[in-house]
Amino acid sequence: MRAYTYVKHGRFELREKRKPELLDPRDAVVRVTLGSICTSDLHIKHGSVPRAVPGITVGHEMVGVVEQVGADVATVRPGDRVTVNVETFCGECFFCRHGYVNNCSDPDGGWALGCRIDGGQAEYVRVPYADQGLDRIPDTVSDEQALFVGDVLATGFWAARISEIGAEDTVLIIGAGPTGICTLLCVMLKRPKRIIVCEKSPERIRFVREHYSDVLVCEPAECRDFVLRNSDHGGADVVMEVAGAADTFRLAWECARPNAVVTVVALYDEPQMLPLPDMYGKNLTFRTGGVDGCDCTEILQLIEAGRIDTTPLITHRFPLSRIDEAYRLFESKSDGVIKIAVECGK
Ligand SMILES: [Zn+2]
Ligand SMILES: [Zn+2]
Numbered sequence: 001m002r003a004y005t006y007v008k009h010g011r012f013e014l015r016e017k018r019k020p021e022l023l024d025p026r027d028a029v030v031r032v033t034l035g036s037i038c039t040s041d042l043h044i045k046h047g048s049v050p051r052a053v054p055g056i057t058v059g060h061e062m063v064g065v066v067e068q069v070g071a072d073v074a075t076v077r078p079g080d081r082v083t084v085n086v087e088t089f090c091g092e093c094f095f096c097r098h099g100y101v102n103n104c105s106d107p108d109g110g111w112a113l114g115c116r117i118d119g120g121q122a123e124y125v126r127v128p129y130a131d132q133g134l135d136r137i138p139d140t141v142s143d144e145q146a147l148f149v150g151d152v153l154a155t156g157f158w159a160a161r162i163s164e165i166g167a168e169d170t171v172l173i174i175g176a177g178p179t180g181i182c183t184l185l186c187v188m189l190k191r192p193k194r195i196i197v198c199e200k201s202p203e204r205i206r207f208v209r210e211h212y213s214d215v216l217v218c219e220p221a222e223c224r225d226f227v228l229r230n231s232d233h234g235g236a237d238v239v240m241e242v243a244g245a246a247d248t249f250r251l252a253w254e255c256a257r258p259n260a261v262v263t264v265v266a267l268y269d270e271p272q273m274l275p276l277p278d279m280y281g282k283n284l285t286f287r288t289g290g291v292d293g294c295d296c297t298e299i300l301q302l303i304e305a306g307r308i309d310t311t312p313l314i315t316h317r318f319p320l321s322r323i324d325e326a327y328r329l330f331e332s333k334s335d336g337v338i339k340i341a342v343e344c345g346k
Helices: 039-045 152-161 178-189 202-211 220-229 248-254 296-304 320-332
Strands: 002-008 011-016 028-036 062-069 081-084 124-127 134-136 170-174 194-198 216-218 236-241 256-264 285-288 314-319 339-343
Touching: 002 320, 011 320, 028 081, 039 320, 062 124, 134 296, 152 178, 152 296, 170 178, 170 220, 170 248, 178 194, 178 202, 194 220, 202 216, 216 220, 220 248, 236 248, 248 256, 314 320, 320 339
Parallel strands: 170 194, 170 236, 194 216, 236 256, 256 285, 314 339
Antiparallel strands: 002 011, 028 062, 028 124, 028 339, 062 081, 081 134
16 A cells, blocks of 8 residues: 655655554554645654654544454444544553543553554554544544544644633634634634634635634734733733744733633744743643543534534645645645645545
């Protein structure tokens, strides 16, 4: 089968590999129908994920059809359409039992697929702990509708869940990339009084205005003043930092009102400053990143009920045979690209 492979620093290549097999009774093999490209894939390519193993198949956002299951798999059967979770987790350790599945203490726990073990920008993928890692897609939900459930949408859902959003709140979301928009969709489910999105790209600002007309939009340079004018208590009640740029962590806590929750969803390339003297008396609560992707069943139900729709994020489609081109487009952020659906059977 064809599999997009991390060859070495700076180089991915579509290679011919053997089709994966079950290695454990809890494994499943999934025929990938649609995959996508995530910024984390680019982080692997450019060497900022040191634990990524050269030679592995990349890709951790995918949906497919179960081809084969091990003897101990109980929740899915061959022929089921499924979402694949970005995180591998055992479901039994201390962290899993508390819902902190990102910190699963299994040796394969956490983000393993497409990083430390073969992922899904390929025709087939082996999924360990399939009872935890796969969720059946309801019949009325398409592959396109379900494509982001296991990764970016799970991240937005988790971020909204841990941010204590109330009906009177003004929520500021910094960054309207794919994860920022998924975060926005999940914050909207909480029905806060106001949502402000801060974004610098004119194309992404246009996208937010076009699809989510109730949301206020501002640019980073005016963000502090804009939030002051458009909030009730001298700043945002909840800030969600999803941009991960050089100065957006600072912007996040500066825009927060005293006693606000600041949730850091972004992954930074550089260490960030926490200037505690400047924050003294603001009494902020920080929550930090690393999605616990254990809400996929609920997310699929919300999609089925028409309450979440991420299909507008799919701006481009490519067959697996042209995945090099898809990466070039995604990396260049040109042509209004937000997310790319990769047809892995083609
Ligand atoms: Zn990702
Ligand atoms: Zn575990």
